[in-house]
Amino acid sequence: MSTPPIAQGRVPAGTRANTPSIRSRPHARTVAPLHKSLLALALVAVPLAAQAQQAPRGDSDADVIDVRGRSNRIRVDTSANTKFTRSLLDTPQTVQVITQAMLQEQGATSLMDALRNTPGITMQLGENGNTSAGDTFQMRGFSTASSTFVDGIRDLGAVNRDAFNLEQVEIAKGPAGADVGRGAASGYVNLITKQPARDMGTALTMGYGTADSRRLTFDAGVNLGATGAARIDALVAEGGVARRDEVSNRNYSLAPSLAVGLGTATRLYLLSQHVKQDNTPDGGIPALGRAGYQALPFYNTTTNNVTTTTGNAATRALAAAINAAPAIDRTNYYGYAGDSEDITANMLTFRVEHDLGDYTVIRNISRAGRTDMMRVLSGANSPTVSAATVNPGNAAYLNPNDPAAWTFTPTRQGLDRIDEILTNQTSFTSTIESGGIEHALSGGLELIHERQKSLSFGTAAATINGLSYAAVANPAVNFYAPEPTTVRGKPYATGAFTDGDTTTTALYLFDSMQLNPEWLLSAGLRYESYETSTDSAAIVSTVVTPGMPLSAEDELLSWKAGAVYKPVSNGSVYLSYATSQTPPGSANFLLSATPGNQNNAALDPQETDNVELGTKWSLLNDQLSLSAALFRTENSKQSSFDDLGNPLQIGRTRVEGIEIAAVGQVTNFWQVSAGITHMEAEVLDQQSSAGVDTTGVRWTPELSATFWTSYTAGDFTVGGGARYFDDQLRNVTDTTAPVAGVPFIPSYWVADAMAAYRLGEQLNIRLNLYNLTDEEYVETLNNGGNRLRLGTPRSVWLTGEYRF
Secondary structure, three states: OOOOOOOOOOOOOOOOOOOOOOOOOOOOOOOOOHHHOHHHHHHHHHHHHHOOOOOOOOOOHHHOOOOOOOOHHHOOOOOOOOOOOOOHHHOOOOEEEEEHHHHHHHOOOEHHHHHOOOOOEEEOOOOOOOOOOOOOEEEOOEEOOOOEEEOOEEOOOOOOOEOOOEEEEEEEEOOOHHHHOOOOOOEEEEEEEOOOOOOOOEEEEEEEEHHHEEEEEEEEEEEEOOOEEEEEEEEEEEEEEOOEEEEEEEEEEEEEEEEEOOOOOEEEEEEEEEEEEEEEOOOOEEOOOOOOOEOOOOEEEEEOOEEEEEOOHHHHHHHHHHHHOOOOOOOOOOOOOOOEEEEEEEEEEEEEEEEOOOOEEEEEEEEEEEEEEEEEEEEOOOOOOOOOOOOOOOOOOOOOOOHHHOEEOOEEEEEEEEEEEEEEEEEEEEEEEEOOEEEEEEEEEEEEEEEEEEEEEEOOOEEEOOEEEOOOOOOOEEOOOOOOOOOOOOOEEEEEEEEEEEEEEEEEEEEEEEOOOOEEEEEEEEEEEEEEEEEEEEEEOOEEEEOOOEEEEEEEEEEEEEEEEEEEOOEEEEEEEEEEEEOOOOOOOOOEOOOOOOOEOOOOOEEEEEEEEEEEEEEOOOOEEEEEEEEEEEEEEEEEEOOOOOEEEEEEEEEEEEEEEEEEEEEOOEEEEEEEEEEEEEEEOOEOOOOOEEOOOOOOOOEEEEEEEEEEEOOEEEEEEEEEEOOEEOOOEOOOOOOOEOOEEOOEEEEEEEEEEEEOOOEEEEEEEEOOOOOOOEEEEOOOOOEEEEOOOOEEEEEEEEEO
16 A cells, blocks of 8 residues: 555745645556556557656756746646645646746736636626626636635635735636535636745845836745744735726735744644735727627617617618728727726635644634725727717717717716625545545535625716715717816715625535555535525615515535546546536625526526546656646526526536646756647527527637747746637627627737846846737627727836845
8 A cells, every 4th residue: 555645734844935835745556457448548648658657756956946937836746725635647627736936937917817827718808887896707618706716715805816925826627616615617716825934035026017017026034933934925016008098007915924833733824915906997998990890770769668670871871980980099098087996905814733643634714804996987888870879969979971070978987895704614634544445535614704795876967865966077088089187077876785795604525535556536525505695775766775685595515526547657547527506696695586687596506517537647757747638517507588588497508628738847947838728618598588599608719728938048048928719709699680899809819928037146137028929909808899908919027036
């Protein structure tokens, strides 16, 4: 029987902060007859032909991160997630780890930058409002914005997450209800923060780039007594955005932390993070003139439930003029220079760990977090054909013969949102041997309370609760020549609000069983009991009127199981099955009483099932990891309607695909990270109350790929990479009628480059060049297809890193 893997816990005294504390001991194995599995033969033939069985892994000088930028830390063997009980090679699931070294080499400063290193993830701009709140993205066809975690605990805040305090970013793909609970229909993102450690040193990083962007980070640690350590990470960043007039961002963040008992059987950690962002928000630009944009030569009006379609010479002339109009200058800003976005996020975590012998660790984690966002901004739009825009006597009239004079009234939006979380987790990890079988166990109890409250704002003249509000000043703006100095009023709080919360109690248990050197079986189960409640108030006949309180409670059971076959010690073939459930109000705790609404409190939770067949290989003396996976995910019990317009939970979304990845070092000085995903997504049995079928999945490209490589020669390091995204559909309904706006985001390639030079033993200078060809591409498009945000143009970022 092989030696059990080391339990995830104690960090020996003197261990550097960037050294993984989670590692499984290598197991000596013999080559198994390949005729045991024809499937294994098919999947492993190529890597087996490329390389014979590897020697047991060992540390080399490539494990050291130095100022040259050379690092084996681009690849890691194990996850920092305690719910993964084996090495990544032996985990039957697609898991990608983006390390701090990778982020530094690319000059990546945010979570969104980090996620560009994994295929199958796309960014969103939001609904038809002005913009989304915080990081908004989806993975493998499903929204993942509410499945972001920090050190294994859900992070709710509407904040643009920075990388200043991140050790690594872990992306677990496939339904993950057993791992993290409700709503993880396609996986989750787990941010691993920097921890106090002994003898860690100090690093100072300064950066300057296009649009007068400036950034300073400070990471320092100090030993306290014989077993303690304190660490402080700080960030000051401010500046503009390349080719975006008026848009600017400021970020002042601090993450002090303290640990005692390092290297002993009992360790205590006090971790905190404090973020203050002060931004001029960006509502994007009109889609007018972009590829695929069209205005319809008619418009509909509805009176007494009777719809009339109007189309005549005037509407056709205006539509033709709109569709022939030139594109908007990407620098245009359609807000007011006084628009603002203020975000304050505070998080406090206390963790205690205790070793029970060599192979069992128990933990207790308590966290309190709160994020406050206040925003006022203007939103762009695109010209349309309507009764007002074809009427010369109307202020909104668009003269088809004079596009340069076209104007529109921006939308004005106010947002005041609070996100709170209070949680306590008690867990253990252990390795035991029973009946000749080695069990790697992880289990725990989670108590969680989450809340989100949003206030409503108005802009029109109104009387509410006896108080009169004047209309908010919002002058028209020229499509081609907006003037940001034009004063616009601030939306007023109406007194209406939504306030929702969810309380959860959960139990989970994972077991990875090593039957023999060739076979491992794994299983995980999570039971959770939750209660969601929503309070609200709305304006009814000029009076703020409380809404009917809504609540929903249920018990969820999610599970996963997998089998791993290891024909050789450095390779595995696996088959896994996993589930998750998404109850009403899962994302924002806002229940609905509207029939057919997916958040209707009376509906059953959506159910997601995933099956994955894959293989993983550790090659070149454990320096390079290769993986491939076939997957099929189906989400069912989605809200739909029958042919008579009656609401039913019969809708399904199915995503099938293949993902291939490589990460690590080809030689000691040449490293690479690459991935490609092909997906086919479809929606089944889902239609609107009007009988219109939905057939596709928005923002889900069939093909996406990422690539990055770098090479170090002496004091020089050079590198570069590219990203590709296939077309991303916006219009996914089965209709023969023409659709206004931009129907899809066109495919695009973006290439980047990097060069670094070492000056002395402590200083490194690095230059990052983004979008080398200055490709103008649409990165995000709103759901209405009339407002978009273009991707980063050609830009430069210069960084100096000093370690002492």
